[in-house]
Every structure is written in C-alpha cells, then in structure tokens.
Amino acid sequence: MYWTDDGLGYFEFLQLSEDLGARPIWVFNNGISHRDEVDTTTVSPFVQEALDGLEFARGASDSKWGSVRAAMGHPEPFDLKYVAVGNEDCWKKNYRGNYLKFYDAIKRACPDIKIISNCDGSSHFLDHPADYYDFHIYTSASHLFSMTHQFDHTSRSGPKAFVSEYAVTGKDAGTGSLLAALAEAGFLIGLEKNSDIVEMASYAPLFVNDNDRRWNPDAIVFNSSMHYGTPSYWVQKFFRESSGATLLDANLQTNSSSLVASAITWTNSVDGETYLKIKIVNFGNRHVSLEVSVDGLGLNSQLSGSTKTVLTSSNVMDENSFTNPNKVVPDPSLLENADKDMNIIIAPYSLTSLDLLTESNSIRMPQTDSSARSSI
Template sequence: MKISLYKDGSVPVFPGSTGIFIEDINYGIDGGLYAELLENRNFEAKFVHGCIGNYVVKADGAYAWDAYPADAPVAVKLKDDRPLFAENPHYLRIVTERDGCGVSNRAYDGIFLKKGDVLRLSFWVRSYDYKGGAVAGVYMGSEPVFEVRCKPHADGKWHKYSYRVKAKIACEGAQFRFILNKAGAVHIDCFSLMPENAVYGIFRRDIAELLKDLHPGFVRFPGGCVVEGNTLANRYRWKLSVGQPERRRHNWNRWAVHGAGAEGDFVSPFAHYGQTLGIGWYEYFLLCEYLGAKPLPVVSLGIACQYMSEEAVAPDDPELESYIQDALDVVEFANGGRDTVWGRVRAEMGHPEPFGLEYIGLGNEQWETKESQFYARFEIFSARMREKFPEIKIIGTVGPDVDTPRHKSAWAWTLKNLQKDEKFVYASDEHFYMPPAWMYEQTDRYSDYPRIGKVYAGEFAAHVEGKFNKLTPEANVWEGALAEAAVMTGMERNADVVIMKSYAPLLARIGRTQWSPNLIWFDATRSFGSADYYVQKMYSLLTGEASYRTATDAKGVYASATASGDLTYVKVVNATDETISADVEADFDFGEMLRIVQMQGEFSDFNSMEEPEKIVPVEVAPTSARSVQLPPRSFSVLVFRK
C-alpha cells in the first residue's frame, strides 16, 4: 500500500494542540494529584444523597475518623462554636475516659511511605483544662512509622503544632492516629500530612511527573460538570478557592451522587466525596507553569449541570451580573497588576508576575432549552468579555455530544454569530465518548467542517463495549486507544479546524472510580499511564508545525503527516489483523526514515498495576528509506529527515 503526502494545501498546526483536561472526578484531585495524605482533614465532610432536583446535604464532619483503639471509651462530637476558621467552622471534640486513647484517620485506603520519606505534619489543638500530652503519628499496627509528641496549652485558645518527620520504616495501608496520653478532652482541627517531595509542596510527585512527561500544550480546568454543579450552590466558585488554604470553604463534589439509584435509596458509594480546594484556582495556574502549558480556565454561566438539574439564572435576572463579574475577574486574577483587586490577591499568594492568561472557557457543555436559554446568556458573556478584554480568546461549547439535533443547532447558532463577529468565539468545545467503530468512521469528519468555526475536541475517549464501564484499568484496552489514535489522524489532517484536543477523564484512583476509561490510574502506592496515555504522548511529542494532505489506498489504515524544519512525522494506524507493507511517497523531498516509534498489541491488552508497561511505545529501527512493515493492530510514527 501507499501513504501519499501532498505539500499543496498544507495548514499550520496550532502550537501545543494536544493538552490535558483536569476535573476532580474519580478522586483525581482530593485523594490524587493533591498530595495531602489525610482524608477529611478539617472535619468538613458532607454526606450527600438524592436525585435530580432533590439533593440532601448533611454535615458529617467525623467521616474517615474513628475511635482508637476501636473499642476505646472515646466520645467524639462535631462542633462549630468559637471555630478556628469561620469559613470551615467544624472541628472535633474528643473526650477520652482512659489514658492512651484518641482517633485515627482512614487516609483513603491507608498511608503508603518508603523508609526515609520526609513529611510535613501540622494540626491545631485547643484545650481548656486538659493537663496531659498528646501523640500524633503514622502506625503499622502497633509499630510507629513516625510519631511526635506535644503538650496542649490549657488556655482555651487554638494553637498550631508543626513538625518535619521522617519515616523510620516502610509502610502500606498504615493509619494516622492522634492520641491523648491521659484521660480528658481537647478540640482538634485542620490536620495536614504532606510529603516533602510534593511538587511545589502541593502536587503528588509521581502523578505530576506523569503529567509533565505528556508535555501538554494547555490545561483545561477545573471541569467539566464540577464547574456547573448539580445545583448552582454546588458549582465551582473560584473566588472561594484562593487565599489561605484553611479558609477555602469545603464543597461537596458533584460526583458524590454519581450512580445513586432507587435500588440503593439514592446513596452512592462516593457519598462523602468532597472538594477541600487544597488545589484551588491559584494552584491550577501553578500547575500550568510547572507543566509548561497554557491555562484554560472554565467558568460557570449560571446554569447547573443540565443532566442533573433545570436550575438556571435567567439572562435578564440581575443576579447573572455576579456570574459575569466572576468571569471577568478571572482575567484580572491571572493577568492584573498589584493595583487591581484580584491581581493583588494573586501577588499576595506568591506570584507577583502575571500568569499570562490567553484563553477562557465560557461554560462546560450546555445546550439550548427553554430553561437554560443558553444562546442568549452566552451572547451576553461573550460580548462583555470581548468588551473588557478583547485580547482574551473565548472557548465556547456546542453541547455534550455530537451529531444530535442540539449539536447541529449549536453549530448553526455559532456560525451565525461568527459571521457577524469573528471573535465571538475562538473555538467551540466538542465532546464525544463513542465506540471504536464510530471513531474509525469519523476519521474524515472534520474535512467537511466550515473553516470559519474552529474546534476544540475537549473531551473524547473510545468506549469499548463490555470494558468501558468496568471502573478498573481494564477499561483502557488497546482496542480503544488504537481507535483514538485513528480519529486523531483526522484531527491532525484538519489542523486548521481542530486546533486543540484533550482526552477525558484524566485521573482515576483505583477503587474510587466513577467513570472509565481514564488516562492515568493510581492508588496510594504508585501511578501509571494507560495505553491511551501513550497515544496522547506520541501526538504531543511527535508533531510538526505544518500539516500535509495525506491519503492511503488500503482499508483499515489511517494516516496523517506534519513537518517542522527538516523533520517529517507520519502517523499511521493499522487497525487490521494483518501486517501491511507500506511505501511513503510525496510531491516534495522529505528525506529518509530516521526512526520509528511504535505501539502494538492485542485488542484486549491493557496496562495495570501488575503490568504497567504492557503496551507502551518502543523504538523500531528502520530497514528502508521510505518503506515500512506495519504490524497488525499498531500505531506508528515514522520520522523522516532530509
């Protein structure tokens, strides 16, 4: 077969076109990227249950904390009078009737540490008349991994205790404990146990390094459905996520009710899933700097998640002004000087220089209904943003799916507005979670798109029947990843239309997963990339600055080509069960084959904790200047140099 490249009609490739999308789903932030080891560290957990239009939220601040020893005469009570921080007012009162009793923290699935690991431990204690001491530490059974001692002040005031500690032994599934060595009563709040090797003191290092290795061009955050909330009160409010971490008001997570049905009294296994906002707006921008990626923050348009609610602020309601101002203030927070309100907040948090924000997402995946009045409200937001910050590029949305009546209506509306003003939106966000067969059928979908409407494929993944809903790493079989590689050749061939793309979801903690497949899986001990992760990495690292017209003459083979300087990158997917001999030709000189980067496997193969690199890219030595053997079920990048 032949793979033919044509220089005529080439189009530029958007710099950093392959990015990542971060949402706090699957315990990806709290319990994941946020390196904090303790669960419900400030006693603000909520128990959430219910269904559309009827969500019940109850304070359950003692969640994840248990009496220690299990049968000990320990009484715990959640209190909020004279709190340490008014924004998060709950704290725990512990009363013990005998010496050596206290509380333990479940720490998600238990604490994992290597011998010699260094951590930062802190907590607050208030005592009125307790005369004894206290011990805090991590333990494997009765053996301390580390422990510290303190003497609470019996003066009725809150006091902070901070320590730098080192693990004396390795542990897995270990328990954190706070113990009073004498019978008595104290108040406790705001615990933290943070590995010292956390990136910027915030991000779990192994996960952050996996993200950095992707070399993403941009980061879309913080959602997703989290932006909208299951109710407007539950939406992500970025202004509550900045400033001192202890003062960031805890919010229940929209995914806490995912999967809740009548058969379980509308209670999900994740009913306590919350957002501590330890990673807040500022930290997301820091993450972008660490990754060398451009930030793409997304803000609410005053519509709750349309799958879960009909709640919306009407476009003519004066209340909508606060939502518009929140969107405008994002730019001021990111780019404003110290002489601005929100620029000063950023500077006081430790970043006097602007973050250099270029993009903002207005809404997540809304669509037009009588209740949402999405078109009217978006036009208001877009006009106000362009009026105050004409340099900011707006990312819009055309709904939660593709090729449906609402999707077609959204595109017609978008194009109509673009004809009036080319800056109405910079690009429109499309989402598709579809079977592999659909991905192959759609490799040419963007060839027919109008060239005035740019696309950001902001959420996509191949969902393999019988695998995608397993909520385990097996959801990420090679069958799906290969189909994604194929549909992305179509995105690359149409780089003048599809300017940005990001897989979704990004992160999943094993055993605490609401959605699959996912790009990166992890537990308390380690993390690994799925086959899909490596497909995204190959697109991120092995893509040029110009995209050539590309054609193949074999069924089941999909290709695209880009070039930078003297290098040409030809991506080829062989989705057949046969080895195919391919010759690469072009109407220009592109040199000889320098290297081959290749992934291949059985459709059922997947990476796991046991085999984290079962299917990864490998280097294959070329045997010909312009010919190659394409293994069955393979994705290859052929690199030529002239």
C-alpha cells in the same frame, strides 16, 4: 454539578498549567447546572464573578484581585488567554442569553481573551459570536475510528474547533485498552489533517485516583505511591510533534477501511534535525504490507537515525496496570530498510510511526509528499 475538593481549585490548576508549560483554559460557571438555571435577567453576579476571576489570574499585582493572587505567592500574572462559558450547556433554555452577557462583558474588559462556546459548529454555523466552539465525543471504538473524516467538510470560515473531550468509553475501553487507544489515534489523525480548523484537542479525563474512580477510562492512573499511563496516554506521545509541524499532502492508496495515515515534517529540539514523520493506524486484524514512497522532501541520503515506533499488543483488550505498567507501550527501533521507497509491514491493531531524517534546510513542498499502497 460535580463533587469537588476545595483543596485543589482555580489557583492550583493555574499553577499546574504553569508548571507543565501548558496554557490554561478556564471553564467557569455560567449560571447553569445539570438541574438549575439562572435567568439571563439575573445572571450579572455570575458575570462579575467571571470578570473578578480573570483579574485574579491576569491583573496587576496592585489590582483588587491581582493583589490577592500576589498575596498567595504569585505576583506575576498567569498566561490565561482562553475561557469557556459553561460546559455542555448549549441546549439549555438560558444558555444563549447568558452566554451573550458573558461574551460582551469579557470582550469589553479583556478583548484578547478567546471565548469558547458550548455549541458545536462543525456541521452548521453558530447563531452567536465565538472564537472557538466546543466538540465532545465519547463513543465506541469503531464509531470513533470512523470519525477520522468528521471535520473534512466543516466550513473554514467562522470560529475554530476545540475538541476538548474525546475518548472511547464502554466495553471497548475497559479501564484503558489498546483497542480504545487505536481508535483514538485514528480520530486524532483526522484532527491533525484538519488542523486548519481544529486548533486544539484534549483527551478526557486526564487523571484518575485509583482509589476513587468515577469514570473509565483515564489517561494517567495514580495512587499515593505509583502511577502509570494507559495506552491512550501513550497515543498522545505519538502526536506531541504535531503542534507547530508542517502537515504534508499524504495519499494512502488502499481499498482497506481499517487504515488511516498522515505525514508531517517536524524539527527535533534535541538534535536540531528535521524529520519526516509518517503515522499509520491499522485498525484491522491482519498484517498489512505497505509500500511507502517519498518524493521531493530532500531525504538524507544516509537516512541514519531513522526510527520505527509501534504501539500494539497480543490482545486488543490488553491494558496497563500498577503490576504491569509497561504491557502496552511504544516500542522504538531503528528503521533498517529506511529509504525513499520502502516496504513496511504494519502489525494488526497497531499504531506505527516512521521518523525519517531529512536533509537540513532543503525541504520542498511537492504536490504529493508521501504515497502508500497496501495489499492486505
């Protein structure tokens, strides 16, 4: 399927996930490649290989394959709870038949494992059982930004969505442009606002060796001595508090189609304080005067420590590089006019985050927590 180096494989990626404090998702061979397919009647060796792989990752250190892991220096099981049956194979002839063989065998052996189908269930119901369905999108900046409402009308019954691959590609992206990153930020705000159905999301690809580029863009670029994050990488930093946060009912009152926004409350693990985070993407070429009104959240009367962080640049096609790794990076500052009612100027082609300190232990959920009116 893809060129690979056996020096970096299943075991090493399980270790990497553990080192990062991330939970791994194993995408295994379901008997289908780009050009060939194993018939469902003869797929059982592939099913057994998947079961062996699960035992290697999760089995006791005295089990057949768990003992192999232990001999490699990792006696404790890995925290593997998600698997995907193949990758982008939904419309292949034997996919559904093969998928069901894997699904039934894995659920019998490891009923707690969550199984991800390659078939998109965002616009119609799946015709087979799954815990999650996969959603991939690589497209232009304008199209991805317009997909902020992609999951607004998706059924809330059945499997959850895993947006496992998304990115702006082609001429809009270059090797990692601000324009691409802002479109992705708008799309992510849509996922955040639909987090009851979209449980997981991951930008792709994550890493690229600058001496062996096979795909553009990528989140983190490295060579043997240096590395840098693209603007798309820095967008991810704006959403790191979203996991485990409380999504608020934020209304953006505007006639502009270039603005999207969301609001969450999150607790800072460093200072223990609770913050209201408002994120705004301006995908247009003009400044926006945004009136922000917050009601019912018990904002700290001092609003000390409130900040404004902006990701933008002088040109939408600006990129980071080894020679200038910080050309497009978040710019944090104190929010001088922080108040329950305030006016914020949103720069053209920008992602802005407002973090407002709330009163400890006094958060209430109002009908409308944040409303914004814009004049462009």
